[in-house]
Amino acid sequence: MANLSYILCFFFFTLCLTSPVLSRVISENPRTTSLDIPSSIHKTLTVFSPLGFQAEKSVESQKWEFSSPSAFSLPLHSRLAVRGTSERDYKSLTLARLERDSARVQSLQTRLDLAVNGITKADLKPMEMELEDEKLEGPIISGTSQGSGEYFSRVGIGHPASEVYMVLDTGSDVNWLQCAPCADCYQQADPIFDPVKSSTYSPLSCDTKQCQSLDVSECRNNTCLYEVSYGDGSYTVGDFVTESVTFGGSAAVDNVAIGCGHSNEGLFVGAAGLIGLGGGALSFPSQIKASSFSYCLVDRDSDSTSTLEFDSATPPGAVTAPLIRNSKLDTFYYVDLTGLSVAGNMLPISTSALKLDDNGDGGVIVDSGTAVTRLQTDVYNSLRDEFVKGTRHLPSTNGVALFDTCFDLSKKKSVDVPTVSFHFSNGKELALPAKNYLIPVDSSGTFCLAFAPTSSSLSIIGNVQQQGTRVTFDLANSLIGFSSNKC
Template sequence: MAEDDTRRLHSFLFLLSLLTLSTSPAVSRHHPATTATLDVSATLAQALRAVSFVPSSSHPLPYNLSAAAIFLSLHSRDFLPSHGSAAHRHPDYKSLTLARLRRDAARVRAISARAALALGGVATTDLKPIEEEKAVQTAAGEAIEGPIVSGTSMGSGEYFSRVGVGNPARALYMVLDTGSDVSWIQCQPCADCYQQSDPVFDPTASSSYSPLSCDSSQCRSLDVSACRNSSSSSLYSPSAGSSGEGNCLYQVSYGDGSYTVGDFATETMTLGGSDPVSGVAIGCGHDNEGLFVGAAGLLALGGGSLSFPSQISARSFSYCLVDRDSPASSTLDLNVATAQAAAGAPAVTAPLLRNRRLATFYYVGLTGISVGGQMLTIPPSAFAMDESGSGGVIVDSGTAVTRLQSAAYTALRDAFQAGTASLPSTSGVSLFDTCYDLSSRTSVEVPTVAFHFSGRRELRLPAKNYLIPVDSAGTYCLAFAPTSAPLSIIGNVQQQGTRVSFDLENSLVGFTPNKC
């Protein structure tokens, strides 16, 4: 009997060991990471290089290196060859940070105002709006690839791409903006032009430049447009009506006071080593003011009918945003068969949602946020878009700092503060209320922060994408901010180093870390 008991005991222990072996790996595989390492020394050194670099106007950056895909070393304003760039330099990194945050706040106000307007507000402009009508664009193109540059240190909170405009093509730096639908460049003659790195575009030197008439579908698709009679001596006077007998004028205003006004025309555009794309509707701005210092204009990547992806019937596009303080290069890919082909299979995919009342923005199906591996208690309504089109979460390349509804932000901040109780805190800076003095540290462990999407998909952010330097003394702040607006925004600081792909055919947003 004792021998039977012994055998049964051995069998039990054997089965127990098998059970342990079979379950332990699964437990470890699904155990969420709770901390991430922030390299303080490396991020601070890079920040210091951003404000100390002196550009050379005598050695312009190359545009086309080969007939195939290009990978250029593109840079923010402090790295761009520029005439008189010293006037726009900052004395230290804190000054640069404050300038970024002021412009970022203006950007968010503009987006919020535009969303509110689309949901029933009233617009006020200097030009007479023309009834909106969908533009018909059937241009088919092959895969197009172009370069992207961090432009946050240019003070605009934007990223930049090198684009060829006209025939023969003139290489120009253009703001890359997923929150805009109208592409434009500064043009001669200039009634008022801001300082840019490249010479101002002269439409008379391009054989492919062609003004659009007021009755063109492209002109009627503008939010704000007007007619200019060819015999009129006033370049910007709107006509009394839209008779179609005249050239189309456009106006685009931004919430920070920036604006561009001029002729709406079609032109040839070339990205990278791809074939030129003809007949692209763009603005030729003769009166331009605002925060676009350094760039020649704006390349609109929004979801509206006049955006560049829409005009070339792009099936997808993707970009990877380099670190805001880095001179490194990355690429923008358009019209690849699928987002997966653009960047390889994305590590994380999420639903791409569209707002029937606001076509410009790319909404993503965010379901939650975790800190330190623990899901925050945030009601689903904080991230949802309701039936009226209000609310939701957009992915925006032009906003720097991610904005969350106040309750969601408070939950994230409180959880992060609880996980960093051992770090020396310091006073807030501008819109940041959670800051630390890391001047005596070379690296620190901080709680992980991750976005969660449907299907248990998780995008875990690198520590440098949410704890960022704000001065040269070692002050770091949590790079999230609250908003009282119903719309939340995933900004470019959080997107750094991640290839973001928009599969327009299959309504998916893909996030692939470390694929720049």
């Protein structure tokens, strides 16, 4: 009998080791994951190396490619690769990024609050801006602060096409760029667009659907004027027109409604304007009737490029989650996130903490412009506390800005940290790479947990957590797909 028991135990032990199903569960759901410390610190130093980036060379040599006969794509560059930085060291760069990020998050929440509470332009005190001796009146409304725009694409505007850098933003709808004559323009990397030189420039009249879809508009000689204002005091005002938008000198889209801004002010980081990728009627995907679009955000401290693609299929093997919409505000893309886990342990959070309610409040959006993922305070505290339990072997250090959980890893070559995963309502799980949530904040070995609490009801999955992942917005099937290492 003893021998039989031994044989049975050995048999089941061997089965557990060799069974494809059981071994897959073990390999796909580890409790810890490794982070390469020297590699991460090296990237923070490369940013300030004279030979670190060769942005102009990489931009000029980039070729636009088509994924399929019905799809098109364009290059995606990190802000740092295009613009460089005036900061003296990586900690200063981090603090500047976090300051911009906080302004953007506040702006997103304020915009949602206005929509949820049904506040319209008639309810707000208008502000006046001078535009070629005409006054355009509209409310001070909050939108997305472009100060935190971290990803750019190069597109052609007009015919012949004038190539400019544009910020890409899933948190806004109206496309716009600075135009001559310029009453008030901020500094941008390329020459100001001159509509006189474009044969495809066409002003929109006030009775057009595009003009009437604007939150704030005005008429002047039966031509449509637009205004977009942001929570940090930034704004753009000008003529609302249609123009040709060209990708790589070959793939042109005609009659795109776009703002031609003659008065612009704010922290727009040197881009000529913005391409709105939101869900509203005036966004670029909506105007071209795209069934889907996707992007892959490369490392912000890298000069490598990726692509923004339209009408391409979700990559095989993607982790998909339900895409839900807010009846009060159609701009944002909400994902049906139902929970989070740390080291394989589900966090004890209420079901309502991440839910979009019937009034349009709460929920979780996926945003390309927000850097750091924001979670309601109770959810964040639960995440942080569980993460701290699994990192007691690491030397802790003082917090940095909005990060309250930081470590001194200057003497480490590699560390094992608890896994962090998102869990969706369809049962799917997205496990994050360690480098997407334990990030360097200086070049001395200080690493911080890259999540932050928010007192607002809106949670945001930011671009630090999206880096290295192709995010597909399948608009036709109401799904969001996450595909690791598909840049």
